[in-house]
Amino acid sequence: MDEGLLRAVVPEVLGVLVRRGADFASAEDAVQEALVAAVRTWPDDPPRDAKGWLVTAAWRRHVDTVRSESSRRDREDRVADEPPPGPAARSDDTLRLYFLCAHPSLSPAAATALTLRAIGGLTTRQVAAAHLVPEATMAQRISRAKRTVAGIPLDTPGDLGTVMRVLYLVFNEGYGGDVDLAAEAIRLARQLVTLTDEPEVQGLLALFLLHHARRPARTSAGGALVPLPEQDRRLWRTDLVAEGVGILQAALARDRLGEYQAQAAIAALHADALRAEDTDWVQISEWYDELVAITDSPVHRLNRAVAVGEADGGPAGLRALAEVDPSVPRHAAVAAHLHERSGDLRAAARLYREAADAATSVPERTHLTRQAARLHQLL
Structure with missing residues (x-):
């Protein structure tokens, strides 16, 4: 089973449920239950339409939950009949979900956790392990975050800059447990690039790729920190460097310089030097002048x-x-x-x-x- 594909459609499925009338917290819980069912059943019986399967499974769980809560019978009147099986609609509210999960009312820690859970499709256990905190602690953090945004309409305008800062925080968390948060941030940034037409989002993705390219050389076999000048540059991933530079050049060509593009330009100059002594520090200083400005x-x-x-x-x-x-x-x-x-x-x-x-x-x-x-x- 392609778990990457599974997680990639999570925000689209969540958006469908919210559009049908489910509150954010209930919809997110239902999607997580559907994901668990998918992991259990798809290896033996993979669906032809992954998104449609998840929408149907999550909606059924949401309806079952609503009907089982006798103290909330009035909510049943707002639950539409289950739609017939078939391909899911192509409507995609993923960008709005990014805005919701990075809402200014959330703390940075809560926003990163909710983003990984609701958009990244990670389980609470995975998010907790990645942040090196107990699962119960992370469950409480995510629950509080969901309650905070529960009354905010999906159509509420959001701030793309806040979304990018949240992804930047996710990337800098690095690695813990069985989830590589740097890789998750790159995956989510790739998705964000497809949803927007902002060069600064491209700059953010380029920055992630160029930094991630140096990761294999950042620590020794014994776990000791290896400073940039002392790193074995043969270990750097040239594929990520090439991709990052290409994305950065396309962003810079649009002449709308932003913070992440400037940071990516500095990372690209480091990546361009075959030896530490070949680093173009004059250009790097000039880019820092831009960044400070x-x-x-x-x-x-x-x-x-x-x-x-x-x-x-x-x-x-x-x-x-x-x-x-x-x-x-x-x-x-x-x-x-x-x-x-x-x-x-x-x-x-x-x-x-x-x-x-x-x-x-x-x-x-x-x-x-x-x-x-x-x-x-x-x-």
């Missing part, structure tokens, strides 16, 4: 300082860093790198220790501690 983000200013330091030397990078709030995450690590490039090894070692103490992951803390130890040996 668009977002004025302190994180992008921090990364710009690194690029300036590589392009024009450590002192220039430190001058750029002086414009960044020291409370920005990774500030100490960047300062350490730039002090090392400037020849101040004592200050760099001290800053690497500070950065290690503030690190939020074991691999990052280990890497920064080793950097501090390396410099201490040189003092």
Whole structure:
């Protein structure tokens, strides 16, 4: 059974149920039950119309649920008779579902969880495992999210920028359990590209692909973090690089530059360098100038300082860093790198220790501690 195809039609099926009058929470529960039934029965008896089968199965479960709740008999009057079996209508409310699952009333954590469950077609257990939290905790989070959006009409205008930020958060969650969230974000971004005509959505997909291409080289066999300059670039996936660059070029050609396109352009320049020393840091610095002009983000200013330091030397990078709030995450690590490039090894070692103490992951803390130890040996 093609589980990818199964999950791909989930938002269309959910949209059909909501259009027929089911509230979002009930419709989503019914679709999940239909998915469980599909996993159980399709290997032996695959349907000719996957979407039609799921619509019929989910609608039956929704009707059964409504009829079984005696305290809600009045809802039966709003339930239409079951439609006859046959090919499902081609109506697709997937984009509206993206908007609903990324509604501003939801927290980022709730929006990512609801997106993975309702649009991604993942089970609560899979979403919980991917986020490394207990299933009961994730079930409560998703239930609260569904209650929050329950009264919001499907036709309510949404914000595409919020949807993209939610997918960006999903991608950055990385990997946990048996679900690769980076791959899920790429799948959902591909779908979003087909639903919109916005170059910035293309830029987001290109960014995902270009970053994902480097994933095989990011950690050693023992799980240690491998910095970009030290990565074995032969491990990078050239197919994803080529696809990402092609999508990015098409987006940039439309001359409507956005944040994700600029980030993707920087990732493409890294991917274009066969060796770390071949990296075009001057162009990367110029792209960071564009990115800062668009977002004025302190994180992008921090990364710009690194690029300036590589392009024009450590002192220039430190001058750029002086414009960044020291409370920005990774500030100490960047300062350490730039002090090392400037020849101040004592200050760099001290800053690497500070950065290690503030690190939020074991691999990052280990890497920064080793950097501090390396410099201490040189003092």
